[in-house]
Amino acid sequence: MPETSLIFPAREYQNRITRLQDRMATAGADALLLTTAADVFYVTGFLTRFWESPARPWFIVLPVSGDPVAVIPSIGAALMQRTWITQVRTWDAPDPADDGLSLLVDTLASLVPEQGKIAAPMGFETHLRMPLADYHALCAQLAPRQVMDGTDIVQRVREIKSEAEIAKIRTTCAIAGRAFDRVSEIAGVDRPLDQVFRAFQALLLGEGADWVSYLAGGAGADGYGDVISPATAQPLERGDILMLDTGAVREGYFCDFDRNYAIGPASDLAKRAHSALWSATETCLEALRPGMLARDVHQILRDALIAQGATPGAGRLGHGLGVTLTEWPSFTPKDTTPLRAGMVLTLEPGALVGPDRIMVHEENIVLRESGAELLSPRAPSDLPEIG
C-alpha cells in the first residue's frame, strides 16, 4: 500500500487553492462547494474510476481561507487520506435517509457565517453532481446563507495550467501519438470498424494509457457521416477514410486529438480535404496569441479553410482540455472567453467533403505568451495510406 497518492507535490494543490481563494475573496464567496470528479481531483489529487458509480455524492468544501474539507463516503476515506487533504469527514453511503446531507450542512455551517455566501458552479458547461432534492434541502437548512454562482471562480483558475499539468498532458498526447503510429497494425481492408476501435484502445493501453475514457471516429468513402457514433461491424473498404479520435488518460490528464488514414490509395478529394484541414491548423498555430478571444480562433480556422477552398463544417472548432476530455472555452462564433497563456486547447477544424460527409482534424496545444506550442505530435501533412 503506498503511503501517498499525490499525482503532484502538495505545493501544486496549495497553489491551486490560493488562486481559487483569491477569486473567492474578490467575488465575496465564503466557501466553494465542489461535487464533480474533475473539480474534486483538481483540488485534492483524489483520482479514482469509482465516479463511474452514480450511487454516491462526494463533496469538497473550500473555505475562503484555510484548507479544504472533504465530505465523502467512507469507502473513499483510505484513498483521500493518502492525498494532501487532512480534513476528511465521512459517512456510510449510500444512505437513503441522509446521504451525506447533514454532514455537508454541518461543515458548511461551521465555515460560513449566517450572512455569508457559498459558491457552487452552476453556469455554462457545469452540472451539480448531487441529488437536486438534497441541494434544495441544503439551501433551506443553511438559510439565511446564500448560494451564488461559482462557475467563474473555478473556470478562470482551472483553465490556466501549471507546467506540471502541461507535462502530464504532453505525456498523454505522446502515448496517443505512439498508438496512432501503429494503426496500420490493426486497420485495413475488410477489418470491421468495431474491431478496429477495440484494438486501438488496446494499443493505447499498451503504450501507457491508464484507461481510455473516450474513443470515437468513423469510416466511409472520402469521409464520414458523424463523429460521435459507436462503431458498427461494417468492414473497412478500399477508398474509405478512417478517423480515430481519442481521449486517453494518464494520471488523470486527458489528450484529445484525432488522426485520419486512407484505406488503400486516397482519392484526390480526400487528399485535398486533409491538406486543407492540415494547412488551416498550421495557419492557426502561427496566428494564436494570448489576448485573442475564443471566437477569434473560430474565425481564423474558418477563414483559413475557405482560403484553402474547403467548406467549413458546423459546430465548434476546438476547445479547452485538461482533467476532462473537453473544457471551456469553445471555439464558436459566440464564445468571448479571452485566451491567456497557460491554456491547453484543441484546434479541431472540420470540412464538408460531400452531402452528410465530413473530415475533421485535431491537435492539442498549450498557449504561451509567444504563441502556440504543440503538445500532440503534429499530424503528417499528407494523408497517410494504410491497408
Next chain:
Amino acid sequence: MPETSLIFPAREYQNRITRLQDRMATAGADALLLTTAADVFYVTGFLTRFWESPARPWFIVLPVSGDPVAVIPSIGAALMQRTWITQVRTWDAPDPADDGLSLLVDTLASLVPEQGKIAAPMGFETHLRMPLADYHALCAQLAPRQVMDGTDIVQRVREIKSEAEIAKIRTTCAIAGRAFDRVSEIAGVDRPLDQVFRAFQALLLGEGADWVSYLAGGAGADGYGDVISPATAQPLERGDILMLDTGAVREGYFCDFDRNYAIGPASDLAKRAHSALWSATETCLEALRPGMLARDVHQILRDALIAQGATPGAGRLGHGLGVTLTEWPSFTPKDTTPLRAGMVLTLEPGALVGPDRIMVHEENIVLRESGAELLSPRAPSDLPEIG
C-alpha cells in the same frame, strides 16, 4: 453508414415508454425530463461515448401520452435520427447565450398545460445533468407549471430488466468471465500492478468489450487495503492476493464483478477468507426471492459470513446493475426497496482479513420468481493460484 442504431427493436423502447407513462399518469406527471446518459439511452437507444465531454446538456422530454421528444445538440442529430426516435429538435451547442434552454422550455410548454407538472429525477442516487442556473431559469419560465420528483417513476421501471436486457448483461458478463480466465497470462510475481490493470483492460477488449468503463482492484499480502484506488507500479509479490473488479460494457450494458487470485501458493488465512466469501454468496444465491427487501440481502450475507467465521466488511454488499455500473437498490441495513423478479443485481460480500485489509467477492444475477439465476460465470470455490 448504418441506417439504424437501435441496440434493440423499437418495441423494446415502446414497452419502456408505456411502463414509464403508466407510472407518470399515476403520479400525476404530465411530462418527464431526462438528462443523464443512462436515462437518455434507456428510452432512445442513443449510445455514444460523447457524454464524456461535459460541455453540452442533452434532454429527453417524455409526455404522459405520445412519443418522446429529443432536445439535443445538433452534433447528435445524425445518431439520434438513426434510433427509433422521430421527434428530434436541435440547437448549435455549446451556446453561451442559450445552451438549449429556450428550446427545452418551448418543448415543455407545448406538452404540459399551465397547471401541469413536470417530473425530473431529483432523489437518491440521481443528479441533474444540466447547469443548475439553467434549471432555475427553466422553472421560472415554465411557471405556474410545477417540477416534481420523478425518481420513483424512473427507478421502478428501469430496475426491472426485460429478457432482451438480461441477455445483453449476460453477454457482457461472459466477456469478462473469459478475460478473468486469462489473468494468469498477464499477472505474476514481479509484474507491476498498473501494468496488470492495463493488460487486463486489453484482455477485456480482446474478448469483445466495446469499452472498459471501470476497472479497480488491489493487491497485497493476504488481502488489500481499499478497492477504489488506481493501481501503482508496485510489483506483485509471492503471497499477494490480487483482486480485479471490472465494469466492462458491451452495447451499453455493464457487468460488474470481481475475481481474486493468489500470487503463488495461497496462505491458509486467504484460503479461508475466500471460502467464506464464496460460501456466503452460495447461501445468498439459494435464499434470494422476490418480496425480500434490499436490507434482507445485507442481513443474509452478513449472517452467512459470520457463520463461516468471517468478519463482514463495512459498506454495501451489492447493488443493482444495468445501463450504469451500479444502480439502486443497495444491500445496506437501511435500504427497504422491495426485490422483484427481473431485477439484475450484484452480490458483493466483503470480509476483514486483518487490520485495514479486506477481501471481496462479487457475482451478477437476475432475480427470477423462483430465485437467483447467475449471469456471471460462477467463481471457483477454491482461490486460484497463479504466477
